[in-house]
Amino acid sequence: MLFTDPTRGHRHGYFDGWGADGCYYYSGEGQTGDQQFTKGNKAILEHVKDGRTLRLWETVARSVVAYRGEFVVDKERPYYTTDAPDTNGDIRSVIMFRLHPVAAIPHQGPTIAHTPVAQNIVEDVSTEQRNTERMTVNPSAEPREAERREAALAANYERHLSGLGHTVTRKKIIPSGDQRPLFTDLFDVTDNVLIEAKGSVAREAVRMALGQLFDYRRFIAPTPSLAMLLPTRPRQDLIDLCSTASIAVVYPDGMGFQIEQ
Secondary structure (H helix, E strand, C coil): CEEECHHHHHHHCCCCEECCCCCEEEECCCCCCCCCCCHHHHHHHCCCCCCCCEEEEEEEECCEEEEEEEEEECCCCCEEEEEEECCCCCEEEEEEEEEEECCCCCCCCCECCCCCCCCCEEEEECCCCCCCHHHHHCCCCCCCHHHHHHHHHHHHHHHHHHHCCCCEEEEEEECCCCCCCEECCEEECCCCEEEEECCCCCHHHHHHHHHHHHHHHCCCCCCCEEEEECCCCCCHHHHHHHHHCCEEEEEEECCEEEEEC
16 A cells, blocks of 8 residues: 655655646655665565555545555656655655556646656746756755855846847756756857856865756757856866866956856
């Protein structure tokens, strides 16, 4: 038997619900750390082979559960993995099982925000949508001070580029099989440049931006040039790191911005 509690489950990073494809998406077992295919998760994945029936029950009130029907794990895409906060608020990898109802049943209960798709989706979105990846992983979290600095820095650079006559957007990327979208900070359509902003010039921030740029770029065609937007000029060692990866470093300089290749 499977049990879901939409209210209490969110405390542990469980976001179960119906998808737009008619499947029910059920979070795997494990409240802390990366979830593994052991114990209950292994039993769900192999329930057909083992001759087990999956019956879903949903908590609808205190000490009250409602039977939602019999389900079977999808043969072609039985699950996907995504990021979600655990009981302690730490981000970890979660297994999401893709369950088909055995019989036609009403889609009662919550729905998930994004239904995983079989192909990559890349689209332009307005720069006014200041979504961040951390917000999509943990929507209840308050913005961090670094995120506020990044947002202000990106807005200033966007105004600078727009003043030069450039068209500036953001990219929303949903990788194949994933539920949560990725959002780039800025995309200079005119010069085909992908830009990632960070609110600090610390090594950790620079290394994170470097990884994000390479992650995003593989989804965008034609392949864009890369730039890292920082609040001040970083130390030479980090500029050299970016140069090795062919990433331009951009930072405020007086009334404008300086670019170092």
